[in-house]
Amino acid sequence: MSKKITVGPVGYMPQSAPSMGVELSPKGQALLYGNIVTEEEAMRDAAKALLTMANPTIFPGPQVLWDWKDDVAEKSAAILDLAAEIPNCRIIPMPDYRPKYPKIDAEAEINPNHPNLTILHNKIKAAIFIGVHCHYANLSLRMIRAGTDCYTIAMCAFMGHEEAMASIRDVHAEDVLRFKDILVQVRNELGIEWTAKMPPENPSLPKEDWGTLTPADYGEYRSLLMSKKGEHIADVE
Amino acid sequence: MSLRYMIPVSKFKKYLPKDYVELVDYGPFGKDYSDVGVKNMGTYKELVEEHPMCSGCWMAYYIKIIFASLPNPEDTVTIGTAGCGRLAISQAAVPFIYGNYGDQNAMASGITRAFRLRFPDRHKDVITIAGDGGMMDIGFSMTMHAWFRRERFTTIMLDNEVYGNTGGQESGMSMEGAILKMSPTGKKFGKMPAMQLAITAGCVYVVKMSPTNINKASKAIRRAIFAARTLGPTFIHAYTSCNIEYSIPTNDVFRDAKEMEKGRFAFEEYMTPEAKELFAQIESKNKREVS
Numbered sequence: 440m441s442k443k444i445t446v447g448p449v450g451y452m453p454q455s456a457p458s459m460g461v462e463l464s465p466k467g468q469a470l471l472y473g474n475i476v477t478e479e480e481a482m483r484d485a486a487k488a489l490l491t492m493a494n495p496t497i498f499p500g501p502q503v504l505w506d507w508k509d510d511v512a513e514k515s516a517a518i519l520d521l522a523a524e525i526p527n528c529r530i531i532p533m534p535d536y537r538p539k540y541p542k543i544d545a546e547a548e549i550n551p552n553h554p555n556l557t558i559l560h561n562k563i564k565a566a567i568f569i570g571v572h573c574h575y576a577n578l579s580l581r582m583i584r585a586g587t588d589c590y591t592i593a594m595c596a597f598m599g600h601e602e603a604m605a606s607i608r609d610v611h612a613e614d615v616l617r618f619k620d621i622l623v624q625v626r627n628e629l630g631i632e633w634t635a636k637m638p639p640e641n642p643s644l645p646k647e648d649w650g651t652l653t654p655a656d657y658g659e660y661r662s663l664l665m666s667k668k669g670e671h672i673a674d675v676e
Numbered sequence: 677m678s679l680r681y682m683i684p685v686s687k688f689k690k691y692l693p694k695d696y697v698e699l700v701d702y703g704p705f706g707k708d709y710s711d712v713g714v715k716n717m718g719t720y721k722e723l724v725e726e727h728p729m730c731s732g733c734w735m736a737y738y739i740k741i742i743f744a745s746l747p748n749p750e751d752t753v754t755i756g757t758a759g760c761g762r763l764a765i766s767q768a769a770v771p772f773i774y775g776n777y778g779d780q781n782a783m784a785s786g787i788t789r790a791f792r793l794r795f796p797d798r799h800k801d802v803i804t805i806a807g808d809g810g811m812m813d814i815g816f817s818m819t820m821h822a823w824f825r826r827e828r829f830t831t832i833m834l835d836n837e838v839y840g841n842t843g844g845q846e847s848g849m850s851m852e853g854a855i856l857k858m859s860p861t862g863k864k865f866g867k868m869p870a871m872q873l874a875i876t877a878g879c880v881y882v883v884k885m886s887p888t889n890i891n892k893a894s895k896a897i898r899r900a901i902f903a904a905r906t907l908g909p910t911f912i913h914a915y916t917s918c919n920i921e922y923s924i925p926t927n928d929v930f931r932d933a934k935e936m937e938k939g940r941f942a943f944e945e946y947m948t949p950e951a952k953e954l955f956a957q958i959e960s961k962n963k964r965e966v967s
Contacts, residue, residue, distance in 0.1 A: 504688050507680045515685040530691045537767045540728040547693040640690040644697060 443473025444604060447584040455581065456601035463598045463608070470599055470606035478607060479621065485567075485605040486622040488590040489525050490631055492564035496529045497522050497638075498549050500571030502596070504532055510612070517615035518569060523635040524619055524626070530638045531557060536575050547643035551575040555586040563587075568603070569594040569610070576600055594618070679706045679750045699723075699769055705750045714744045714894040723749055727764035732926030734933055735834050735916035738887050739764045742805065742832060745894040746770070747901055752801040753787060755780045757815060759807035760841045760918075761834045778815025780804040781822035781831060788829045799905045802829040808849035809839050812868050816848075823877035823909045830904045831879075831911045832897070833870060836918035844921040851940075856921060871944060874911040880948045881907075886915040886933045886941035896945070902958055903951045915941040 444456050461473040469481035489495040503515050522528045533549045543550050545560035551571070558566065566589055568576050576593060580602035583589050592607070593600040594615065599608035607614070626633060654661045682705040684692055689700070699705070702721040704712035712720050723743040729736035739761060746752050749770055756762035757775040766772045775783045784804045791800035804811075811819050811833040819831065837854065839845040844857030852866040874882045881903040887893035893914070900910035915936045917924055924932050937943070947955070 499688065499691070501681075504684055504692065505681050506683045506685045507678070512685050512687075515688055519687055532688070532691055532693065534692060534696045535769075537769070537772065539726075539767060540763070541726065544693060638691075641693055643694040644690065645694065 440472065440474055440476075444470075444584070444602065445472065446588055446590050446604060448586050448588060449584055451585060453581060453585045461601040463601060464606070466609065469608065470601065470603070472604055473601065481605045481607055482618050482621045483625055485590075485592040485607075486618070486625040487629070488565040488592070488604070489528070489567070489622065490626050490629060492590055494529065494561055494563045495525050495527065495565045496531055496561065496563045497525075497567045497569065498531055498533055498554075498571065499569055500533045500576070501535055502572065503570030504534055514570075514612040514615065517612040517619070519637065521615055521619040521622065522638050524623055524633070526626075526631060526633045528638050529561070530641075531561070532641070533571055533575075533579075536572075544643055547641055549579075551579045554579040554583055558583060558587045558589045563589050565590040565592070567592045567594055568600075569615075570596075573597055573600070577602060682706070682750055703769070704744075704746075709747065709898075712744070714741055714890045717744050717890075723770055724764055724768035727767060729760060729764055730920050732919045732924075732929045733760070733916075734919065734929050735761055735836060736764050738834065738893070738914055738916045739768075739805070741887060741890055741893050742803075742897055743768050743770065745897040745901075746801070747898055748799065748801060751799065752803065753791075755784050755787070755802065755804045757806045757810040758841070759810050759834075759839075760836075761805055761807055761916075765805050775804070775806075775810075775815075778806070778810050778813070779818050780806050780810065780815060781827075782818040784829045784831075785822050785825065785827040788827055801901050801905070803832060803901065804829065805832045805834065807840075807847075808833060808835040808837060809847045812870055813848045820873065820877055823874060823879055823911070826878055826908045828904050828906070828908055829910075830897075830900045831874075831909065832900075833911070833913050834916040835870075835913060836916050836921070837867075838918050838921045840918035840921045867940070870913050871911075871946070874909075874913075875946050877909075879909045879911045879946075880951045881910040882913070882944075882946040883911070884913040884941060884944045886937040886943075888930065888933050888937055892943070899947075899951075899955055903947070903954060907948070907950055907954065 443461055464470045464475045468475050469478045471481045471484055531549050536551050538552050539550050545557045549557040580591050580600055591603040592605045593603035594607050594610040599606035698721040727736050753771045754765055755773045755775050756765045757778055757780045781804050784802050788802045835849050837850045839847055846856055846859040846863045848868040850863050852863055854863045871882055871884045881900050883896040900912050904910045917932055919929050
């Protein structure tokens with residue numbers, strides 16, 4: 440199989456996949472390196488990438504992070520089941536698409552306007568995009584192909600994405616679970632031993648219990664503390 | 677854009693960045709204005725915090741007030757255009773749409789109408805926020821025609837009297853004689869009468885102010901949003917100085933705004949009798965709830 444879409448970096452202002460002759464796959468099929476293949480073939484290759492490349496990561500988008508529709512919880516649970524089966528997988532969310540300046544926390548989130556920052560910072564070599572609205576997925580995937588050496592997998596609820604190395608279309612909760620089963624099968628074939636374990640939580644979340652903090656814990660910044668409405672702080676250092 | 681968009685899937689909450697978890701737990705979404713709002717700024721997670729504006733930017737301060745004043749942030753869309761303001765507006769936790777070079781009021785017309793068709797039983801607030809160039813120069817025809825058509829949304833003009841984002845060209849809102857980096861001989865004509873234009877074009881509520889008092893500024897913003905829901909277009913003309921292009925030392929930005937308040941940005945408020953009646957109803961209801 441000739442690879443039309445390959446792992447980058449292909450350079451600044453890359454030629455778009457559609458202009459290179461890549462077409463979206465018909466229903467029931469998938470895209471692998473720009474070629475139309477069976478879903479299973481694409482899933483197996485994607486699984487192999489997630490299992491063998493460094494720092495596999497899932498980038499869940501707003502459509503699966505926020506409880507905006509009745510069937511979201513089911514799909515989100517399936518994504519976490521999949522994440523648990525990928526050795527040393529991380530979850531770095533894309534909660535929305537607003538620009539973040541002066542900078543984003545590249546360990547805590549990915550932003551579609553500069554997704555390469557998160558991928559390069561965390562040295563991610565294989566990643567899944569899921570629940571990202573298509574227009575921003577297209578934007579991000581092409582930027583990633585342009586500037587990083589990350590293998591991208593698009594698990595799209597609609598028609599898929601030409602810019603990803605593996606693109607699976609019409610993905611819903613049951614398809615995520617099917618991908619998980621294939622990944623476990625490939626993992627066993629490769630002889631990788633792994634017990635299902637949930638990825639670590641977001642590193643930006645405070646580790647300490649804020650409820651036990653006192654103004655003294657803020658040291659020289661304690662004067663910047665503002666009391667809550669109606670609250671009277673009497674006990675300060 | 678609804679409250680459900682601000683509720684994370686429970687299993688994913690621990691994977692969200694801190695900023696979002698705080699927005700969910702301590703943000704203004706779905707809360708009563710008396711618990712959040714401008715009076716409580718600093719005690720809850722605000723919709724816009726970090727921004728790339730210049731140090732001492734009065735516009736950034738006013739944008740924070742706008743977002744703290746929203747009656748229903750979960751049901752609000754902001755639209756802006758090229759200029760300094762959108763740099764901060766676009767990174768607020770409220771959906772933002774970028775209008776291309778002054779077409780923000782044309783876009784808002786369509787979006788407002790679409791919302792009314794799609795959500796006939798709910799108020800979805802649409803607010804255009806743009807600078808004097810975007811609103812009164814480049815976007816002038818679209819701003820005026822939206823008002824002539826009586827489109828029901830709020831227009832807020834951040835008037836810094838200069839094209840600050842592009843190096844200091846004169847705008848229609850610069851004062852006559854203003855000498856700027858790119859108008860070295862001084863502006864040859866006077867400031868456009870934006871407030872009078874808005875009244876003539878059919879705005880039901882118009883305010884001109886220098887927002888030095890946050891409660892007063894917030895009240896005007898909320899009134900404009902409430903009136904736009906049912907009555908017609910509303911307009912706020914706010915002085916938001918450009919301390920870079922007008923060389924106002926950072927420490928003097930507030931003093932400059934206070935001086936403007938005594939001069940050409942003295943508080944002026946216009947409302948139609950219908951708007952007056954509406955505000956009386958809303959504000960008396962609020963007073964009753966408080967008491």
